[in-house]
Amino acid sequence: xxxxxxxxxxxxxxxxxxxxxxxxxxxxxxxxxxxxxxxxxxxxxxxxxxxxxxxxxxxxxxxxxxxxxxxxxxxxxxxxxxxxxxxxxxxxxxxxxxxxxxxxxxxxxxxxxxxxxxxxxxxxxxxxxxxxxxxxxxxxxxxxxxxxxxxxxxxxxxxxxxxxxxxxxxxxxxxxxxxxxxxxxxxxxxxxxxxxxxxxxxxxxxxxxxxxxxxxxxxxxxxxxxxxxxxxxxxxxxxxxxxxxxxxxxxxxxxxxxxxxxxxxxxxxxxxxxxxxxxxxxxxxxxxxxxxxxxxxxxxxxx
Amino acid sequence: xxxxxxxxxxxxxxxxxxxxxxxxxxxxxxxxxxxxxxxxxxxxxxxxxxxxxxxxxxxxxxxxxxxxxxxxxxxxxxxxxxxxxxxxxxxxxxxxxxxxxxxxxxxxxxxxxxxxxxxxxxxxxxxxxxxxxxxxxxxxxxxxxxxxxxxxxxxxxxxxxxxxxxxxxxxxxxxxxxxxxxxxxxxxxxxxxxxxxxxxxxxxxxxxxxxxxxxxxxxxxxxxxxxxxxxxxxxxxxxxxxxxxxxxxxxxxxxxxxxxxxxxxxxxxxxxxxxxxxxxxxxxxxxxxxxxxxxxxxxxxxxxxxxxxxxxxxxxxxxxxxxxxxxxxxxxxxxxxxxxxxxxxxxxxxxxxxxxxxxxxxxxxx
Amino acid sequence: xxxxxxxxxxxxxxxxxxxxxxxxxxxxxxxxxxxxxxxxxxxxxxxxxxxxxxxxxxxxxxxxxxxxxxxxxxxxxxxxxxxxxxxxxxxxxxxxxxxxxxxxxxxxxxxxxxxxxxxxxxxxxxxxxxxxxxxxxxxxxxxxxxxxxxxxxxxxxxxxxxxxxxxxxxxxxxxxxxxxxxxxxxxxxxxxxxxxxxxxxxxxxxxxxxxxxxxxxxxxxxxxxxxxxxxxxxxxxxxxxxxxxxxxxxxxxxxxxxxxxxxxxxxxxxxxxxxxxxxxxx
Numbered sequence: 002x003x004x005x006x007x008x009x010x011x012x013x014x015x016x017x018x019x020x021x022x023x024x025x026x027x028x029x030x031x032x033x034x035x036x037x038x039x040x041x042x043x044x045x046x047x048x049x050x051x052x053x054x055x056x057x058x059x060x061x062x063x064x065x066x067x068x069x070x071x072x073x074x075x076x077x078x079x080x081x082x083x084x085x086x087x088x089x090x091x092x093x094x095x096x097x098x099x100x101x102x103x104x105x106x107x108x109x110x111x112x113x114x115x116x117x118x119x120x121x122x123x124x125x126x127x128x129x130x131x132x133x134x135x136x137x138x139x140x141x142x143x144x145x146x147x148x149x150x151x152x153x154x155x156x157x158x159x160x161x162x163x164x165x166x167x168x169x170x171x172x173x174x175x176x177x178x179x180x181x182x183x184x185x186x187x188x189x190x191x192x193x194x195x196x197x198x199x200x201x202x203x204x205x206x207x208x209x210x211x212x213x214x215x216x217x218x219x220x221x222x223x224x225x226x227x228x229x230x231x232x233x234x235x236x237x238x239x240x241x242x243x244x245x246x247x248x249x250x251x252x253x254x255x256x257x258x259x260x261x262x263x264x265x266x267x268x269x270x271x272x273x274x275x276x277x278x279x280x281x282x283x284x285x286x287x288x289x290x291x292x293x294x295x296x297x298x299x300x301x302x303x304x
Numbered sequence: 305x306x307x308x309x310x311x312x313x314x315x316x317x318x319x320x321x322x323x324x325x326x327x328x329x330x331x332x333x334x335x336x337x338x339x340x341x342x343x344x345x346x347x348x349x350x351x352x353x354x355x356x357x358x359x360x361x362x363x364x365x366x367x368x369x370x371x372x373x374x375x376x377x378x379x380x381x382x383x384x385x386x387x388x389x390x391x392x393x394x395x396x397x398x399x400x401x402x403x404x405x406x407x408x409x410x411x412x413x414x415x416x417x418x419x420x421x422x423x424x425x426x427x428x429x430x431x432x433x434x435x436x437x438x439x440x441x442x443x444x445x446x447x448x449x450x451x452x453x454x455x456x457x458x459x460x461x462x463x464x465x466x467x468x469x470x471x472x473x474x475x476x477x478x479x480x481x482x483x484x485x486x487x488x489x490x491x492x493x494x495x496x497x498x499x500x501x502x503x504x505x506x507x508x509x510x511x512x513x514x515x516x517x518x519x520x521x522x523x524x525x526x527x528x529x530x531x532x533x534x535x536x537x538x539x540x541x542x543x544x545x546x547x548x549x550x551x552x553x554x555x556x557x558x559x560x561x562x563x564x565x566x567x568x569x570x571x572x573x574x575x576x577x578x579x580x581x582x583x584x585x586x587x588x589x590x591x592x593x594x595x596x597x598x599x600x601x602x603x604x605x606x607x608x609x610x611x612x613x614x615x616x617x618x619x620x621x622x623x624x625x626x627x628x629x630x631x632x633x634x635x636x637x638x639x640x641x642x643x644x645x646x647x648x649x650x651x652x653x654x655x656x657x658x659x660x661x662x663x664x665x666x667x668x669x670x
Numbered sequence: 671x672x673x674x675x676x677x678x679x680x681x682x683x684x685x686x687x688x689x690x691x692x693x694x695x696x697x698x699x700x701x702x703x704x705x706x707x708x709x710x711x712x713x714x715x716x717x718x719x720x721x722x723x724x725x726x727x728x729x730x731x732x733x734x735x736x737x738x739x740x741x742x743x744x745x746x747x748x749x750x751x752x753x754x755x756x757x758x759x760x761x762x763x764x765x766x767x768x769x770x771x772x773x774x775x776x777x778x779x780x781x782x783x784x785x786x787x788x789x790x791x792x793x794x795x796x797x798x799x800x801x802x803x804x805x806x807x808x809x810x811x812x813x814x815x816x817x818x819x820x821x822x823x824x825x826x827x828x829x830x831x832x833x834x835x836x837x838x839x840x841x842x843x844x845x846x847x848x849x850x851x852x853x854x855x856x857x858x859x860x861x862x863x864x865x866x867x868x869x870x871x872x873x874x875x876x877x878x879x880x881x882x883x884x885x886x887x888x889x890x891x892x893x894x895x896x897x898x899x900x901x902x903x904x905x906x907x908x909x910x911x912x913x914x915x916x917x918x919x920x921x922x923x924x925x926x927x928x929x930x931x932x933x934x935x936x937x938x939x940x941x942x943x944x945x946x947x948x949x950x951x952x
Contacts, residue, residue, distance in 0.1 A: 106689075
């Protein structure tokens with residue numbers, strides 16, 4: 002209904018400030034460029050590489066599932082998968098349970114509790130290389146801290162890093178020492194969200210400490226427990242630094258996790274294609290493990 | 305600054321839902337217009353379309369004859385006071401007020417002068433260096449108004465600005481808003497669902513319901529001659545009484561008969577009225593409480609509301625219907641009493657099945 | 671266990687056992703660190719002769735003096751600082767801009783793109799490492815600061831965090847600013863961004879910490895000695911333990927390496943804990 006006298010100049014469309022505009026794309030463009038260039042593209046390029054016999058210079062000839070086949074025929078790779086699962090089995094329950102224990106004990110307002118909480122979290126801010134340095138020193142046979150403590154009781158310390166039976170356990174202990182802070186903190190914040198009046202009601206109902214714990218506290222933090230477990234599974238599956246620096250994957254490949262295998266294959270033997278194939282398998286395993294955990298607890302909740 | 309606003313055949317849709325349907329409205333300069341209506345009637349949407357925060361699907365909006373719906377919000381020359389005030393939390397009051405002017409590169413001296421003037425007018429001079437978080441609700445509201453005043457806009461838009469204030473503050477602020485309008489002599493559009501705010505502040509009220517404009521008029525016109533059944537029931541507290549009736553013509557005027565056999569003579573011209581179902585509308589002040597046999601009808605008192613200067617008496621009739629009547633402030637009536645109701649037929653309104661209203665030739669002017 | 675309950679029942683035997691357990695764990699926690707510090711304060715030759723000498727005097731700061739004089743620790747710290755600091759600053763900038771874009775602005779394909787970015791959160795580092803390495807070789811980015819910063823910049827975490835935070839700010843502020851004639855960028859810069867300081871702090875700390883402690887990527891990308899970051903440098907000293915410049919000296923280097931981050935932790939405890947917990951909950 003524009004005035005005829007005004008002609009067509011005014012016939013512009015009404016302004017919609019929430020309409021899509023290309024101009025707005027400029028805000029996300031810088032990040033998206035980096036995202037596509039250094040995450041999306043490498044993700045697909047890696048899959049591409051896994052189907053080729055590749056080295057640092059080129060992707061080489063196409064060999065289909067050749068790399069994958071070779072992987073599953075490689076005893077060391079299969080061992081590494083087993084090692085990784087074993088390691089996750091060693092560390093995740095320990096981290097969850099010890100973390101929960103500490104959170105329960107330290108969930109109070111006292112000064113000493115605050116100091117202890119700080120102490121238990123402080124190891125988490127160290128890098129893996131410092132942690133391995135510390136624990137290698139501790140584990141040194143005959144000279145390290147562990148030896149000296151055992152020696153004090155007149156015993157000989159287990160040779161954690163060189164004994165094939167317990168090498169992984171040695172790494173697991175160091176890892177639990179390193180990672181205990183986060184589970185403890187997550188449980189603490191979950192505990193603090195439980196309303197105080199539930200405890201008061203339980204006290205009035207004459208519940209003792211163990212009953213309170215079992216029937217009230219633990220059910221309230223179930224969600225967080227699942228979260229902690231999933232996070233730790235995903236994280237510990239990616240074990241690398243501790244294995245590389247403490248045992249180099251030995252003895253007899255018994256402490257070689259998947260990521261170390263990838264490192265050996267891709268960055269020491271420079272067989273990029275096979276390394277890429279191994280990383281795709283790792284990716285899949287992590288996804289499946291996290292999802293399985295998630296669905297399992299979902300199903301339990303419905304039951 | 306002041307301006308006229310023209311809304312021409314404006315339609316707005318959210319997906320498949322039509323929120324405004326071919327709405328047209330003309331607001332002359334300097335007028336204080338209130339968009340009144342229940343939640344969801346489209347009044348806020350219309351206001352936001354004038355501001356530029358909602359797009360116009362078809363139709364045009366003009367200020368002073370110039371089209372503005374194709375311009376971005378900042379360039380339309382309007383200022384808005386939001387229901388939540390929307391003050392910038394991290395800026396001082398002074399910076400909040402200066403922000404808009406700084407964005408269009410107004411000189412510092414001019415900005416300072418305008419802020420000082422607005423602060424004086426709104427009595428917020430002592431708050432200029434505080435942050436919104438340190439202010440009370442009422443103070444924040446003044447700052448929001450100050451932010452608008454400083455821009456010297458062609459029109460002020462208020463989106464339910466009084467809803468977040470407590471009752472006492474609301475009354476005071478209403479008065480101050482009226483005074484502000486007198487001083488600035490600007491066009492002001494005020495959106496509310498509160499009919500008291502509308503009646504007290506407006507030069508003209510635009511009553512909206514269900515995507516359409518029900519009536520536009522001065523407050524007393526809306527009150528005395530509501531154009532539709534909706535307007536009659538929405539404006540005025542307590543709400544108008546409605547009696548289902550059948551009508552007859554007698555001496556050129558409508559005589560209404562209720563289901564219970566009540567006969568009420570009105571001053572409404574009977575010509576043009578077809579047969580059918582009608583409702584008779586009477587405000588509570590036109591239903592007087594009398595002795596049981598002294599009125600048009602009688603009933604039992606259900607509820608009493610003593611307002612001080614008058615008493616509202618809720619009476620249940622023999623057929624179960626409840627009517628609200630008024631009595632003096634020191635009425636002796638109590639709950640359970642049998643009382644008579646005297647209907648002032650001359651002040652009655654008639655509503656047909658479509659909701660259209662019919663009034664007597666002369667209605668009282670307030 | 672609410673402390674309320676504990677007060678009602680008083681100290682019981684069970685309480686003492688638990689307390690003892692916690693103390694034991696605390697000793698296990700602190701023990702290795704104290705041991706390392708003690709070692710760093712001993713003369714190397716003395717340690718080689720008798721390892722038990724770590725438990726008693728004399729202690730010396732000779733190792734620290736030697737470290738200051740000859741160790742590469744400082745260049746490693748500097749490299750880590752440049753990389754972590756650079757990554758943090760760039761992440762804050764890019765994530766804030768993108769977060770604002772996704773939360774407040776509309777552009778073609780916005781919702782689809784956001785979902786894709788979110789999916790990026792599920793991708794572990796190892797799935798892209800090898801390809802990145804090859805690409806960076808072609809681009810000549812190895813052993814450069816950009817080469818160490820760019821991979822971390824592609825993380826979706828920052829964008830996710832900032833988008834959520836922007837979404838929580840009331841839209842009326844944007845609208846009021848638009849009516850105040852602000853451009854979309856000015857709304858971002860002057861009105862919304864100042865309100866995101868808590869999120870920036872969290873994101874900044876998390877990013878800095880992650881970059882500071884990163885090992886795998888610098889290991890394969892910063893292969894020249896002068897580009898070593900702290901993690902790689904410390905790892906490189908672990909090659910030949912006993913034959914190196916001596917355990918005491920090694921430990922002094924470790925203390926130098928760990929001290930900065932521990933000091934920062936002690937000062938910014940609250941922020942760091944919130945950052946890491948918040949990050950993990952995603």
